Amino acid sequence: xxxETAKDLSRLLGDQxxxxxxxxxxxFLHEWRDRYVGKAAAIVQPRTxxxxxxxxxxxxxxxxxxxxxxxxxxxxxxxxxxxxxxxxVLSLAKLNQIREVDPVGGVITVDSGVVLQTLQDxxxxxxxxxxxxxxxxxxxxxxxxxxxxxxxxxxxxxxxTRDLVLGLEVxxxxxxxxxxxxxxxxxxxxxxxxxxxxxxxxxxxxxxxxSLKLFPKPKGMRTAMIGLASPYEALKLFSLMQDMxxxxxxxxxxxxxxxxxxxxRNMDGMRDPLEHEHAWYVxxxxxxxxxxxxxxxxxxxxxxTSFEEGLVEDAAIAQSLDQANAxxxxxxxxxxxxxxxxxxxxxxxxxxVASVADFLDEAMAAVVEMVPGCRPVPFGHLGDGNxxxxxxxxxxxxxxxxxxxxxxxxxxxxxxxxxxxGSISAEHGIGQAKRDLLPGVKDPVALALMRxxxxxxxxxxxxxxxxxxxx
Numbered sequence: 001x002x003x004e005t006a007k008d009l010s011r012l013l014g015d016q017x018x019x020x021x022x023x024x025x026x027x028f029l030h031e032w033r034d035r036y037v038g039k040a041a042a043i044v045q046p047r048t049x050x051x052x053x054x055x056x057x058x059x060x061x062x063x064x065x066x067x068x069x070x071x072x073x074x075x076x077x078x079x080x081x082x083x084x085x086x087x088x089v090l091s092l093a094k095l096n097q098i099r100e101v102d103p104v105g106g107v108i109t110v111d112s113g114v115v116l117q118t119l120q121d122x123x124x125x126x127x128x129x130x131x132x133x134x135x136x137x138x139x140x141x142x143x144x145x146x147x148x149x150x151x152x153x154x155x156x157x158x159x160x161t162r163d164l165v166l167g168l169e170v171x172x173x174x175x176x177x178x179x180x181x182x183x184x185x186x187x188x189x190x191x192x193x194x195x196x197x198x199x200x201x202x203x204x205x206x207x208x209x210x211s212l213k214l215f216p217k218p219k220g221m222r223t224a225m226i227g228l229a230s231p232y233e234a235l236k237l238f239s240l241m242q243d244m245x246x247x248x249x250x251x252x253x254x255x256x257x258x259x260x261x262x263x264x265r266n267m268d269g270m271r272d273p274l275e276h277e278h279a280w281y282v283x284x285x286x287x288x289x290x291x292x293x294x295x296x297x298x299x300x301x302x303x304x305t306s307f308e309e310g311l312v313e314d315a316a317i318a319q320s321l322d323q324a325n326a327x328x329x330x331x332x333x334x335x336x337x338x339x340x341x342x343x344x345x346x347x348x349x350x351x352x353v354a355s356v357a358d359f360l361d362e363a364m365a366a367v368v369e370m371v372p373g374c375r376p377v378p379f380g381h382l383g384d385g386n387x388x389x390x391x392x393x394x395x396x397x398x399x400x401x402x403x404x405x406x407x408x409x410x411x412x413x414x415x416x417x418x419x420x421x422g423s424i425s426a427e428h429g430i431g432q433a434k435r436d437l438l439p440g441v442k443d444p445v446a447l448a449l450m451r452x453x454x455x456x457x458x459x460x461x462x463x464x465x466x467x468x469x470x471x
Contacts, residue, residue: 038081057175070144076431112143151427227278251285
């Protein structure tokens with residue numbers, strides 16, 4: 001049966017669009033952390049939108065599961081097939097064209113397989129900014145970013161990926177193509193269907209194209225690495241900088257001292273950003289449409305006031321673009337820097353911004369009590385309440401034994417998150433990793449509506465089964 005599926009697809013699309021060799025399939029079957037490894041009847045790489053529709057029509061008629069995949073950088077197993085080997089992995093990598101750039105209207109229209117960094121570069125070439133930015137931007141694809149409603153470091157000023165979308169083009173499970181591409185800022189003609197597919201993780205259809213918002217490119221930017229005593233001071237600093245800089249405050253990230261130690265120990269070229277050690281660090285960025293002098297003035301005014309109020313212990317202001325990039329490289333490198341430290345139990349959570357410090361105090365104490373000697377490494381987007389609450393194993397502990405605590409630690413951390421009115425998935429999605437947790441934290445009416453939508457749009461259940469919703 002599996003061999004016949006591959007042969008039928010080859011006849012339909014041509015041999016070049018279908019990968020059946022086990023070795024060639026491997027990169028598509030492992031997710032980044034290797035927590036999820038699957039098998040597939042075939043990897044299909046359509047070269048046109050029509051071939052995407054043909055593949056879905058074939059799969060729907062034959063009741064074959066389809067797992068859409070972009071850059072394969074997801075962290076919850078949403079892009080990985082199961083072990084049955086019966087699914088088709090639909091890779092969008094060859095749909096990688098920039099269709100149109102409209103700098104006057106502030107719109108860029110792209111295929112879903114365009115790498116995020118390529119999209120960013122196309123915007124810069126047109127004198128504009130596409131503000132979505134995250135650690136995997138050199139390999140993740142915009143279709144995957146849309147399907148997971150990716151967050152990243154620009155959410156504070158520009159919103160999640162959902163907020164950057166004007167229109168979508170989507171191949172539906174039965175092979176029809178919905179052309180919802182639009183450059184309109186206002187369109188009140190009924191249901192806004194694009195939002196069904198953003199964040200749906202490929203369970204309702206395959207995003208093939210998108211019209212996305214562009215913004216004026218900042219004329220000035222200043223970046224600072226700031227040392228302080230605790231997240232409580234960081235919250236006060238955030239409020240102060242918002243008051244002084246308003247929407248010009250475009251980045252506000254928090255990281256603990258242990259994260260800096262991991263970076264300088266495990267990552268080439270990383271060095272301590274400040275002269276003395278501090279318990280916590282904030283990476284703040286101010287962007288200005290008026291120029292560098294305005295950005296520097298806003299940042300210096302914020303720093304002077306924060307020093308006077310005793311919120312900040314020390315700060316280093318980037319003196320060049322290279323130094324600013326080095327600061328951001330530290331923030332983006334935190335996940336990789338944890339790998340050499342052994343097993344890590346990871347959480348992607350959010351709580352109301354005002355509750356971040358209280359949450360960190362409670363959650364860090366809880367995990368250390370649970371596994372004495374474990375090393376919490378919480379970091380992330382303090383400005384929007386999204387914390388990557390990672391917990392590295394105790395020094396010298398057995399990795400496999402430590403990771404047996406994964407589920408119980410998840411339960412403990414997620415219970416604290418829920419008590420603060422937070423979310424167990426801030427920006428990574430649900431996928432396989434959190435599918436079975438969802439009924440315990442999601443409103444039952446909301447879950448029922450999600451199931452109704454799934455059954456209506458994908459009645460044969462071919463789209464990414466086993467992800468987001470329980471079968």
